[in-house]
Amino acid sequence: MNRTLNRKPIAWTLLDAVEISASTVWPFRGRAAVARAFLLPAVLVVGLLLVGLGYIIEYSFHELDITTYRLKDEYSIINYHTVLERPVYLRVLGRTVLASLIVTFLTITLALPYAYVLVRTASAAMRKFLLFALFLPFFIGQVVRAYGWLIILGREGLINAAVTSLGLPTLDLIYTYPAVLFGLIQYMLPFAVLLLIPAIAAIGEDMELASEGLGAHWVATFRYVVLPLAKPGLVGASVVVFTLTMTDFAMPEILGGGTNDFIASAIYDSFFQISNPGLGAALSVILIAVGSLLVMGFFLAAGPGTLGFRSRV
Amino acid sequence: MRGPLSKRLFLWTLVWAVVLTLSAPTFVIIGASLTAGEMLQFPPEGLSFKWYRQLWQLDDFKHALTRTFYVSLICTLLSLPVGTLAAIAMVRYRFRFQGTLQVYLLLPFTIPLVVSGLSMMLFFGDIRVLGQLWPVGVGLCAINIPFMIWSVSASVNALDPELENAAANCGAPPVQAFLTVTVPAVMPGIITGALLMFILAFNEFLVSLFLTDSRTVTLPVQIYNSIRSVITPDLAAVSVVFILIAVVTIGLLDRLVGLEIFLRSK
Known part of the structure; x- marks a missing residue:
């Protein structure tokens, strides 16, 4: 052997x-x-x-000592008082929450058809293309994408070059609230689509066929069959888009240019501009509290959706 | 896709609008980086690679790029065992406080990035490791680890537990069954997770902003700092580096596991 x-x-x-x-x-x-x-x-x-x-x-819980520019040793809730007293912080918080609601709604509205077509399209090549178009920006990162929008929307950017060549006055596209919202929606779309896909893939096409076979218009089928069955994905995607928007820093900074700060910018400025880490820390705690309360309320109402690690049985 | 014309027209219009929105910055950056003129302008004054040539002579850029690779590598290597083991435990085992633990492991997603960055900056500063490069990699792993757990747990969910039982039944001791049956079976999830961890760390800006200083600055932070001053085409050329790396990562993902892995139902 x-x-x-x-x-x-x-x-x-x-x-x-x-x-x-x-x-x-x-x-x-x-x-x-x-x-x-x-x-x-x-x-x-x-x-x-x-x-x-x-x-x-x-x-x-430590107040800033103005004479030494250090945090005092004794505990106090003065930082929380300051946040609630100064209308600027409530205004920034309000602007942030409003933006999060608008961005979440619009992103989901655009992501749902994309995810649906991606799952349902019969062409493998088209599916590949749509996945590629989705992953490319997802993998490019926020700063680079914001820079791209700056080139497009900037005062001497692509759109304004076209507008002025037609003899029209320059448009103020950049450094506005809509510009920030637009940049955020573009940033959130891949997250939303990727979280919606598993839910839509779980809907058998025969369900839709049955609905249409019984005479429902496609809009009715979408409204009464696809939408309710896609709920876990809608929950997951909404929560992720909402929290990511609410805590975003780069888009409001780059596309807002300091005129449309979100709460993250206020936190950053407290630490590094006015050198009051206590105040920035208090703002951070408030941001977490508000965000967690909103998300928890949403989860209680709608369940964890596609966010859990275990598959539904 | 089946359906009446109105449905197809409606959906495809939306889809193409989204494709355009998603791709516009990428193409504009590539176009801007190839301009021959000094300032950014459209249409560009002819094609040239001069901004790339100039880039290659900048030591600042090369060092930042190397640091970014190094940090992303640490993040990925750390997340491989950490995320894989956690995912297998979360799906395969039943234990007390499992729900609580799931919430705990999702904390990196629920804590705002700005707060995570500041938190780690204060902590790392206190234990005197701030200013070094490896803590940045560890920090990026901490904020993105749910992505790794997610990817692997999707694969573990799809794996029939009887396969592991069969291996044990055939006499495989636990470690052997783990290494020769479980790990290869969840490999697609591990590869997906590792690629995600790498590319997300490579692009991470906000947390890196807090954890780096002028000596350890990574590329996304450097781009951000330059955006604040004047807009020049060399910044577009730097951005193209990110686009190239994204394309390579997608190519790898497609080759190794197939992009369709994200189309699984749940």
């Missing part, structure tokens, strides 16, 4: 060694211990954020 056939492959020997060392390092029985060990690294990594959050909360 050939000698090589009798010899154990090195990979097996290695695996056996790994197995033996694993059973000495890990003498526990039962699946719960394994699960805990598997989850520990992720818990630690996410814990980084939680520890940091502790710092933010701690900072928020």
Whole structure:
């Protein structure tokens, strides 16, 4: 007999060694211990954020000492008072929440047909193209995309070059609220479509056929069959788009040019412009509180949608 | 797609409007980077690669690019074991407080990025690692780890648990069953997650803004800082680097697992 056939492959020997060392390092029985060990690294990594959050909360309860420009040692809620007292912060918060609602609604409205066509189209090439068109901006990042919009919408940009060549006056497209909203919608579209796809793919086309077979107009089918069945996706996509918009920094900064600040800009400015980290920390806590309350309320009303890690049974 | 003409017309109009909105910045940036003129203008004054040549001579740019690669690599390498193990545990095992843990692991998505960035800046500053490059990679892993867990858990959900039981039944000890059955079966999810982690870290701006300084600045932060002053075509050439890397990543994703993996129902 050939000698090589009798010899154990090195990979097996290695695996056996790994197995033996694993059973000495890990003498526990039962699946719960394994699960805990598997989850520990992720818990630690996410814990980084939680520890940091502790710092933010701690900072928020210390007033700035104007004479030394350091936070005072004693605890106070003066920073929260300041936020609520100064109308500018409430105005910024209001502007942010309003933008989040508008962007969420418009993004979902545009993303739903895209996701639907992507799932339902019969052509594999078209599906590939639509996926590519979706992933390209998704993978390009916010700053670069905002820069692209700056070239298009800027005072000496693409649109204004065309407008002035026709002899018309320059348009103020950039540094406006609509410009910020537009940039945000473009930024959120890939997120929304990707979260809607799993829900729409779960709807059997025979459901729609049945509805149409019974004489429903396609609009009615969409309204009464597709929309209710796509609810988990709509929930997931809305929550993600809403929270991402509410906490966005780059789009309002770059496309708003300082005239349409969102709450994230106010936080940034408290830390780095007026050097009052306590105030910025208080604003951060308020942002988290408002955001979590809104999202939690939404989840209570609509369930976790497509956001859960486990598939629905 | 089936359906009456009105339906198809309505849907395709919307879809093409979205395609146009999604692609417009990309094409405009590529166009602007190829302009021969000094200032950005449309239509460009003829084609030239001079901005790319100039870019290649800038040490600032090359260093920032290297740093961005380094940070993204740390983020990806860390997320591979962390996210994969967590996803397998979340789907395959039943334990107490599972719901709470799911909420906990989604925290990076619920905590605003601006707050995450500041939090880690304060924490890293306190333990005196701020100003180094590796904490940036770790920080980016912390804020994006749900993407990794998501991708892998989608694959674990699709994997029949009887396969692992069969391996055990055939005498495979736990580690062997894990390495030769479970890991290869969820490989598409692992690859997808790793590519997502890499590209998201490569593009991450806000958290990097807080965790880097002038010596450790990464490329997205540098672009942001330059946007604030004057708009010049060399910035467009830098942006094209991001477009190229995005295209390569999509190509890899399509080759290795197929973009259609995102079309799975749930």
